[in-house]
Amino acid sequence: MTENLKDMTCEEFQSHMPEMIGSGEDLSGHPHVQSCALCRALLQDLETIAEAARQLFPVEDPPDRLWEQIQSAIGRDKDSEEPKEPEVTEKQPSRG
Numbered sequence: 887m888t889e890n891l892k893d894m895t896c897e898e899f900q901s902h903m904p905e906m907i908g909s910g911e912d913l914s915g916h917p918h919v920q921s922c923a924l925c926r927a928l929l930q931d932l933e934t935i936a937e938a939a940r941q942l943f944p945v946e947d948p949p950d951r952l953w954e955q956i957q958s959a960i961g962r963d964k965d966s967e968e969p970k971e972p973e974v975t976e977k978q979p980s981r982g
């Protein structure tokens with residue numbers, strides 16, 4: 887079976903975008919990006935945000951959480967349920 891990456895929709899592509907970037911894939915060379923100016927622009931935005939975020943947050947932070955923030959910043963959280971939890975604060979257990 888051959889996966890036509892170029893044939894994927896913007897929605898599909900964008901839903902995989904965080905994973906692909908997170909796994910270190912070079913999305914600028916992605917077939918869809920090369921054929922889709924919209925996603926190319928989006929990718930550039932994401933990379934800019936991600937780059938800035940990396941400098942703000944230490945590497946210790948899980949990328950998933952980072953992407954949540956980025957995605958919400960973009961404003962595309964249509965079909966994602968938001969947990970009704972208040973702020974989750976990670977408590978680092980100091981020695982004891």
Ligand SMILES: [Zn+2]
Pocket residue numbers: 895896897899918922924925926
């Ligand atoms: Zn696209």
